Amino acid sequence: MASTITLAVTRYRPEEEAEPTVETYTVPFRKDWVVLDALNHIKDHQDGTLSYRWSCRMGVCGSCGMMVNGSPKLTCAAFLSDYAPGPVRVEPLQFFPIVRDLIVDIGEFLHKLKKVKPWIVRAEEQPLSEGEYLQTPDEVDAYKAFSMCINCMLCYSACPIVGLESHFTGPAAIALAQRYNLDSRDQGASGRVEILSDHEGMWGCTFVGDCSRVCPKNVDPAAAIQQYKLTTAVDTLKSWLLPRGSR
């Protein structure tokens, strides 16, 4: 086994350069190291100016998403040995504006996320004296898979529609909207459907499916979006065909 591996890392220092450049670093190759370990080694021992986001190192926080050899990955879960002998190309998540080095601007994503109201919406909150909103195991199972999203944005980097149309609400946000629609405690579905029933919402999705392929938490946003489309389409058809009272 080789003792070192080379990383080709995107650098962008807006105060110094107009365009991102590539810098190569050689780090020790250890089979238990992930790409994030290599980046930390570079930062600690070779170049303290290298900037990137990370926190938990165990696929929970969703901070360390980057393009590794062209695919969106959580770098804490991308083992160097899978990319041996290298070089390993490390880039910021694509389709996002770069702030610095491997850090992207997630402002637009947070705006889209907030837009779909990803929280429990109640017409009227029941008083605390009535206790918590109870759910059966089946009611939990209805949305549980879609609730595992860690907002790592890998799906946005994988989605070709996000790349083509920056206004597209995108996989994680639509899947999260569907997660709350499916929650028996939520009453906000009709409000969300108004927000998402346009070309920038669910109908912009053409079911490429790359979002589900790259999702590190197996959320399957593509399935959530198609389910959402079906529910919306059937409801729309009912509103055309049935008298108001029987919907």
Place this chain on the structure above:
Amino acid sequence: MNERLTPFLWLLFSAGGTVAALLFPVHVFLVALAFPLGALPAPSYEALHGLVQHPLVRIYIFVLISLPLFHWAHRFRYTLYDGLQLYHLTNLIAVLCYGAALAGTAATAYVLLTLTR
């Protein structure tokens, strides 16, 4: 494109996809493999002509042709729209694609309704 119509067009698209995925393989297997290779005895023209006299068979053929046409229209529309990025032609593309599916549907209905004994 009128957003109000989108859910309806998408329903046609998904119904067409389901029909194409479930039924086309059966027909391809029979017509393109089993009959020509002699694995199954091919029905005669008269037998098939007799079969399409039944209203249920005609409805089946109508569904088999029409819905996948709408599936194609929707898919092809987005292939042109996203794939070739012809954003300025979006309305023209939609009209041509769904129009072609409508024309195919009308032609199918015409043939099926005017079939003589």
